[in-house]
Amino acid sequence: MKTERPLTQHIRADGLALNLREYEATGGYQGLRTTLQMEQHQVTKTIQDSTLWGRGGAGFGTGRKWSFVPDKDLHKRHIFPNEIVVMIEEPAVWDNALAGFTTGVKWGFMPKGEYATSPTYLVANADEMEAGVFKDRVLLEGNPHQLIEGMIIAAYAVRADTAFIFLRWAYKEAAQRIEKALAEARQANYLGEHILGTDFSLDIHLHISAGRYICGEATALLNSLEGRRPTPRAKPPHTATVGLWGRPTVVNNVETLSNVPHILRNGVDWYKALSYTAEGGTKLYGVSGRVKRPGWWELPMGTTAREIVQEHAGGMLDGYQLRGFLPGGASTDFLLAEHLDVRMDLKSVAALGSRLGTGTMIILDDKTCPVSMTANLMHFFARESCGWCTPCRDGLPWTAKVLDALEAGQGRPEDIDRLQKHAHLIGSPDSTFCPLAPGAMEPLQSALQYFAEDFQEHVRQQRCPWH
Amino acid sequence: MVTIYIEGKPYQVPEDHNLLQACLSLGFDLPYFCWHPALGSAGACRQCAVKQFKDVDDTQGRIVMACMTPAAESTRISIDDPEAREFRAAVIEWLMVNHPHDCPICDEGGECHLQDMTVMSGHVNREYRFPKRTYRNQDLGPFIGHEMNRCIACYRCVRFYQDYAGGRDFNVTGARDHVYFGRFEDGPFESEFSGNLVEICPTGVFTDKTLHRHYTRKWDLQTAPSICVLCGAGCNTIPGERYGTLRRIRNRYHHEVNGYFLCDRGRYGYEFVNDERRLRQATRRARQGDHAETLSPAQAVAELAALAARRERLIGIGSPRASLEANFALRALVGAERFSTGLPAQQAGLLDLILDVLRNGPVRSPSIRDIAQADAVLVLGEDVTQVTPRVALALRQAVRQEPLRELAELHIPLWQDAGIREAIQDERGPLFIAAVHATHLDDVATLTYRAAPDDLARLGFAVAHLLDTQAPDVDDLTAEQRLIAEAIAADLQAAERPLVVTGVTHGNRALVQAAANVALALCNAERAASLACLVPESNSIGLAMMGGMNLNAALQYVQEGQADTVIILENDLHRRMETVAIASLLADRRVVVLDYLENEITQIADLFLPTATFAECSGTLVNYEGRAQRFFQVFEPAGDVRPAHRWLFEAMNTGRENDSETWEHLDTIAKTLAQAMPQFAPLLSDVPLVALGMKIPRQSPRHSGRTAIHADQDVNVPRPPQDPDSPLSFSMEGFEGQPPAALIPRYWAPGWNSVQALNKFQQEVGGPLRGGDPGQRLLEAPASPRQTYSGSAPSAFRPRAEQWLLVPIHHIFGSEPLSLLTPGIAALAPHPYLALNPADAAKLGLVEGETALLDNGNSLPVKLLPSLPQGVAGLPVGLAARESMGTYSSLRSAKRANGSAESD
Amino acid sequence: MMTPQDRREIEALLHTYPTRQAVALEALKIVQRRQRWVSDDDLRDVAALLEMTPAELDGVATFYSQVFRQPVGEHVIRLCDSVSCWIMGEIALQERLSQLLGIRTGETTPDGRFTWLPVSCLGVCEQAPAMMLDDTLYTQLTPEDLEAIVQRYVQEGSR
Numbered sequence A: 001m002k003t004e005r006p007l008t009q010h011i012r013a014d015g016l017a018l019n020l021r022e023y024e025a026t027g028g029y030q031g032l033r034t035t036l037q038m039e040q041h042q043v044t045k046t047i048q049d050s051t052l053w054g055r056g057g058a059g060f061g062t063g064r065k066w067s068f069v070p071d072k073d074l075h076k077r078h079i080f081p082n083e084i085v086v087m088i089e090e091p092a093v094w095d096n097a098l099a100g101f102t103t104g105v106k107w108g109f110m111p112k113g114e115y116a117t118s119p120t121y122l123v124a125n126a127d128e129m130e131a132g133v134f135k136d137r138v139l140l141e142g143n144p145h146q147l148i149e150g151m152i153i154a155a156y157a158v159r160a161d162t163a164f165i166f167l168r169w170a171y172k173e174a175a176q177r178i179e180k181a182l183a184e185a186r187q188a189n190y191l192g193e194h195i196l197g198t199d200f201s202l203d204i205h206l207h208i209s210a211g212r213y214i215c216g217e218a219t220a221l222l223n224s225l226e227g228r229r230p231t232p233r234a235k236p237p238h239t240a241t242v243g244l245w246g247r248p249t250v251v252n253n254v255e256t257l258s259n260v261p262h263i264l265r266n267g268v269d270w271y272k273a274l275s276y277t278a279e280g281g282t283k284l285y286g287v288s289g290r291v292k293r294p295g296w297w298e299l300p301m302g303t304t305a306r307e308i309v310q311e312h313a314g315g316m317l318d319g320y321q322l323r324g325f326l327p328g329g330a331s332t333d334f335l336l337a338e339h340l341d342v343r344m345d346l347k348s349v350a351a352l353g354s355r356l357g358t359g360t361m362i363i364l365d366d367k368t369c370p371v372s373m374t375a376n377l378m379h380f381f382a383r384e385s386c387g388w389c390t391p392c393r394d395g396l397p398w399t400a401k402v403l404d405a406l407e408a409g410q411g412r413p414e415d416i417d418r419l420q421k422h423a424h425l426i427g428s429p430d431s432t433f434c435p436l437a438p439g440a441m442e443p444l445q446s447a448l449q450y451f452a453e454d455f456q457e458h459v460r461q462q463r464c465p466w467h
Numbered sequence B: 001m002v003t004i005y006i007e008g009k010p011y012q013v014p015e016d017h018n019l020l021q022a023c024l025s026l027g028f029d030l031p032y033f034c035w036h037p038a039l040g041s042a043g044a045c046r047q048c049a050v051k052q053f054k055d056v057d058d059t060q061g062r063i064v065m066a067c068m069t070p071a072a073e074s075t076r077i078s079i080d081d082p083e084a085r086e087f088r089a090a091v092i093e094w095l096m097v098n099h100p101h102d103c104p105i106c107d108e109g110g111e112c113h114l115q116d117m118t119v120m121s122g123h124v125n126r127e128y129r130f131p132k133r134t135y136r137n138q139d140l141g142p143f144i145g146h147e148m149n150r151c152i153a154c155y156r157c158v159r160f161y162q163d164y165a166g167g168r169d170f171n172v173t174g175a176r177d178h179v180y181f182g183r184f185e186d187g188p189f190e191s192e193f194s195g196n197l198v199e200i201c202p203t204g205v206f207t208d209k210t211l212h213r214h215y216t217r218k219w220d221l222q223t224a225p226s227i228c229v230l231c232g233a234g235c236n237t238i239p240g241e242r243y244g245t246l247r248r249i250r251n252r253y254h255h256e257v258n259g260y261f262l263c264d265r266g267r268y269g270y271e272f273v274n275d276e277r278r279l280r281q282a283t284r285r286a287r288q289g290d291h292a293e294t295l296s297p298a299q300a301v302a303e304l305a306a307l308a309a310r311r312e313r314l315i316g317i318g319s320p321r322a323s324l325e326a327n328f329a330l331r332a333l334v335g336a337e338r339f340s341t342g343l344p345a346q347q348a349g350l351l352d353l354i355l356d357v358l359r360n361g362p363v364r365s366p367s368i369r370d371i372a373q374a375d376a377v378l379v380l381g382e383d384v385t386q387v388t389p390r391v392a393l394a395l396r397q398a399v400r401q402e403p404l405r406e407l408a409e410l411h412i413p414l415w416q417d418a419g420i421r422e423a424i425q426d427e428r429g430p431l432f433i434a435a436v437h438a439t440h441l442d443d444v445a446t447l448t449y450r451a452a453p454d455d456l457a458r459l460g461f462a463v464a465h466l467l468d469t470q471a472p473d474v475d476d477l478t479a480e481q482r483l484i485a486e487a488i489a490a491d492l493q494a495a496e497r498p499l500v501v502t503g504v505t506h507g508n509r510a511l512v513q514a515a516a517n518v519a520l521a522l523c524n525a526e527r528a529a530s531l532a533c534l535v536p537e538s539n540s541i542g543l544a545m546m547g548g549m550n551l552n553a554a555l556q557y558v559q560e561g562q563a564d565t566v567i568i569l570e571n572d573l574h575r576r577m578e579t580v581a582i583a584s585l586l587a588d589r590r591v592v593v594l595d596y597l598e599n600e601i602t603q604i605a606d607l608f609l610p611t612a613t614f615a616e617c618s619g620t621l622v623n624y625e626g627r628a629q630r631f632f633q634v635f636e637p638a639g640d641v642r643p644a645h646r647w648l649f650e651a652m653n654t655g656r657e658n659d660s661e662t663w664e665h666l667d668t669i670a671k672t673l674a675q676a677m678p679q680f681a682p683l684l685s686d687v688p689l690v691a692l693g694m695k696i697p698r699q700s701p702r703h704s705g706r707t708a709i710h711a712d713q714d715v716n717v718p719r720p721p722q723d724p725d726s727p728l729s730f731s732m733e734g735f736e737g738q739p740p741a742a743l744i745p746r747y748w749a750p751g752w753n754s755v756q757a758l759n760k761f762q763q764e765v766g767g768p769l770r771g772g773d774p775g776q777r778l779l780e781a782p783a784s785p786r787q788t789y790s791g792s793a794p795s796a797f798r799p800r801a802e803q804w805l806l807v808p809i810h811h812i813f814g815s816e817p818l819s820l821l822t823p824g825i826a827a828l829a830p831h832p833y834l835a836l837n838p839a840d841a842a843k844l845g846l847v848e849g850e851t852a853l854l855d856n857g858n859s860l861p862v863k864l865l866p867s868l869p870q871g872v873a874g875l876p877v878g879l880a881a882r883e884s885m886g887t888y889s890s891l892r893s894a895k896r897a898n899g900s901a902e903s904d
Numbered sequence C: 001m002m003t004p005q006d007r008r009e010i011e012a013l014l015h016t017y018p019t020r021q022a023v024a025l026e027a028l029k030i031v032q033r034r035q036r037w038v039s040d041d042d043l044r045d046v047a048a049l050l051e052m053t054p055a056e057l058d059g060v061a062t063f064y065s066q067v068f069r070q071p072v073g074e075h076v077i078r079l080c081d082s083v084s085c086w087i088m089g090e091i092a093l094q095e096r097l098s099q100l101l102g103i104r105t106g107e108t109t110p111d112g113r114f115t116w117l118p119v120s121c122l123g124v125c126e127q128a129p130a131m132m133l134d135d136t137l138y139t140q141l142t143p144e145d146l147e148a149i150v151q152r153y154v155q156e157g158s159r
């Protein structure tokens, strides 16, 4: 048994956030102190060695991502003194001091804005809008300083001097706690100018979204932060070179960043040893649905689904059987009871044709209609589509309507072909501009595979057999 | 070039293309929506899917969007792959989920890209059986209809309107399958280029409202290649006619000139052709003041011939809005020494100056495409958007050039539009606008400087001198002027392709000299500098190149008693001269007028000959750049209307039978012209046009109802009208292949009924037309150019205590008289006004809207214009009649001017 | 119309970002906090302050589920309709709410007291089903809990 729970062991039973002093007492900000002794590239290397995979759903190597940030300025900004800002004074005035007649226009040379030379941004992705997912909330509410420390270290590694926390609108409690923690950190000079006497400076701002799942997609998030329509951006360029306001930008998930201080404090070997598998560290798992104790647990990476559901979530509620589960949020493929022994890490879940995603499981019980559940999921994705690309914008609502028709007893045999077709075409990787729609197809295509009979029954009986 | 493999076969394609460009350029039919050659890729519609394979052994492949995938060396793709086909068919199906399928009542029907792509993708059965969403439409002003239910959300409209044209009053709202493309509230578009939405939109969301009022399907329009006559830019157009009325104007692609886009004046300002005030019959007045009697064409020719017989007593006044051929015919009729350009001395002098600079100096005259490529720009004295709008759209692209260069290291392909814009952000290359008042390009300017014309000239001289101390210097610059001049000079010098833009609006010689000096100084510093001199009329440069007495000289000539007959060609002199001068020019003289619309001069003509508009005749116009371009007759006008050159040469021939060949048709006229005047020699390479063997049909093969048109009068099919002037026929029969670039009457290719058929006419998509873009540049720098600077800086402008300098203010809608006859344009034109700096107005005790009196007795309501310098008063060109610009007038409040004009 | 207080709050945020536009969403929320929705006039004012056009700002405003461009009632009820809540009995809550208020999702009671908006996942799936009433989160709801909560608000209003 592996018992270390670095991310959550200090979270208080009453759920209140650790204050700065309490956090420091747990060894908080030690990782930062260590970091500030290191060269930037050493920090990145450490994270790379730690095998910290991104916890935001896509499972990208965190250290690798950081290493993409160019260490020289590729993008020459046109600044002072070529940038001239014109101020018009109204009404126009005669200016006798000048030899001629001024036309009411005063000139000044000034740099374009105080950020014109700032090199790099860091963003903590705390949008967490995927249906069924709540793990980052735990970290934000319970230990905001841990995230802040992770962000400072990451910012140091990528030479960022401004960072943002992009927060889900509904996390009102978390918002207050983060603001408080930021204030404490500023007070203690973990943030601000010349952090702990070094020449590294950073400030972190909290930015609260207004409710759209797509804002969690890293590039849409950047547009949202800039006050533009949050549709995703095209690649190239990668955000590591052209991100926020055209500057190099790193976007990381809250859980990812919360891991960082511990890696820096305790080292790569320690970190790797936390897990059961080759993917290092612990993972915040969660379970919702008809289990006895729905909730979240930090467990070694690679804990089996069975252990999570049976031991930690207490098994199914009396009278209910587990029929299947979404291993990592709404955008992951269904797995079945027979898959419960899967180790919940990126590789093992992928081997079964699903995804670890966020590691927050949603349980399908035997008294819940899988078609109906798929319809519910599809409505979520259709509603949250940004509207940029066709398969998602117009394909998802159609899919949802077909599922509704099945539920309403108006299914036709060709409806199942239609669903198959959408699952296949929209589900393939490059079919859409961003992964939202392929993600939406994951539960559908696996439901069609695993619950084929249920779909057929809906058509055959012209009703939902569960109603 | 790189090699890519399509269906296993190798093809050579440019490495900076994406796969969609590559496939289309190779002639493959690959459907698409959101990509546009001028806007780049967006990856939104997902229509252009193809299968890409890793290598020869990869049989699986994966779906990629052609428009988002670079054409890299050895890329292997399949368009035909069954899965790619299935995907494309599905995309159309999804796009059509909410589409109303209302093609029969949709104005886009028959030239709809969505229709074409639907057929191409093989989507035939509608399987979606659920309700469609519906939207409320907006009233978007007089030009553009809105039917949002048809929208397939390709995002092209916003990308053009905002990203390309810089408009900010139109956007997409909402999300998911509820995205809405519209304005914040009902009302006309603010952008001068909104009409392009009609062609940018792949279906019938944005349609041409002016066409709607006299609607005709594309295939029933009779069309011909034409040139816009509404400013000096020389945009290529395709006007369409049916049943004797001009129905609409569309863009005609020219790689070097207008590319894909027109301005709204050019697109919608055509309705004068159909105006009731058109004069369609020749008339004669026995004595001045008599009622005019109608003449038959033969009588009219005879009358004119009789007058022309006494050649030495004639004077001919040409026109910058008439073709080279018409002006040349008049010049031949009256004799070169009795030909006047019809241009006021001041303007004629400026045009001569410009011609001198461009013909003898090293400075190049840029095409509109060149302008868009400039990487540093100084605008000196012009409000470009209002004078030659299409050039302003090019300047909006020019400001991207310098940041683009700086991005090179990021290796973002140019077609990756969103990525490029992300990287550029709001950075812009240098664009300096020195103008009398605020302009619509100020939002993208690095720096704006507002001053009286002489001060603008001084700034120009200062810049030139900073660039090259040989150039004349300026005394007494203020500290701020020096600062500005230094900033401008530094950025121009740092550029590779700097551009200076000036014009004739202010009739200010020093201003043009200053602009020329800046460009010359840059050339002397080994920069590929160019000088664009904007002119307001479609043939100003052609006419200036032809030469002749200016209008003031003509007046003097007549006053000296050297002529007793004045022949005026398509020139409303009231727009160029004060009424008294015109009166003295025409009093007691026989006045012959050739024109197509009624004006004050036609009303007093002794002999009047109705001429053809641009849509009813053919000819050549020379744009600001010095590019001679042919426009071709679209349709046969009603009544006795004839092209001006035809009236004139028939009158000439009456006396001199053997000359007839010279004047037989446009080709021979052009030839004669080129032989007579070497400056027009390049025109010879456009000749002969009549040599294709078969004529090119102006009507589509689907043109319907030919026999029915006149069925109420005659059941015989009438012989189609003959056109001696061009290789085009008024018929649906004839040459079936792809016509030469100059003669493309419409874009169509099998399976491509929309304007996007254009792809098939280009060497590569977005590139020059096959066979080379039409037209001939007449102005090129000589082999050993003159390097000397000209002029000297005027002294600084000092406001007078009691008088104001009158300066012209151009308006895209209103300043051009022909387009003003389009009701929509009239509706958007400002009311006449007198613009004043608020401080000046306060000094005069005038408030906004209050009437001010000028010295010449005219009165105008005051408009406060804070960007206008003090001491200067602005008058809208073409709207506040005939003030002599550049002169001074006192101003008084009408209220306080004891009693006089109060009742106005 | 934007109040001076709104303006001050928005202006205070400007220094946080390199562009004014980046404050767009926060500014809309500030205005919305005062009168629960963003009217056209408000939108124009905010746009002007941020040097945006109304069309540009509206493109942003209308994207988000939590910026209201139409009036809403005194209390906004957001009943989570996403998957975990749905599994845990959200439909029964819907039915009860419908009975109680006589409206369906997306509607406002005729007396203008309640607006019931559909909402995607509130991020408390382990405590499903959940509802947010104004700024207060209610979790593990039964139809009876829901009724009691709503009744409290109803009575508050009638007092």
Ligand SMILES: Cc1cc2nc3c(=O)[nH]c(=O)nc-3n(C[C@H](O)[C@H](O)[C@H](O)COP(=O)(O)O)c2cc1C
Residues within 6 Å of the ligand: A053, A054, A055, A056, A057, A058, A059, A060, A062, A065, A125, A126, A127, A128, A129, A130, A213, A214, A215, A216, A217, A218, A219, A251, A252, A253, A254, A256, A257, A434, A435, A436
């Ligand atoms: C539709 C969509 C929604 C997403 N939402 C989130 C989110 O709420 N939080 C998150 O961290 N990542 C989210 N992601 C993933 C991000 O794009 C990005 O990969 C992630 O923030 C990177 O962080 P990581 O490398 O630390 O995992 C989303 C992706 C998509 C396509």
Ligand code: SF4
Residues within 6 Å of the ligand: A214, A231, A232, A384, A385, A386, A387, A388, A389, A390, A392, A393, A432, A433, A434, A435, A436, A437, A438
């Ligand atoms: S798949 Fe397309 S429409 Fe859907 S959210 Fe991504 S970009 Fe937007």
Ligand code: FES
Residues within 6 Å of the ligand: B020, B031, B032, B033, B034, B035, B042, B043, B044, B045, B046, B047, B048, B049, B065, B066, B067, B068
């Ligand atoms: S044209 Fe390629 S995605 Fe639209």
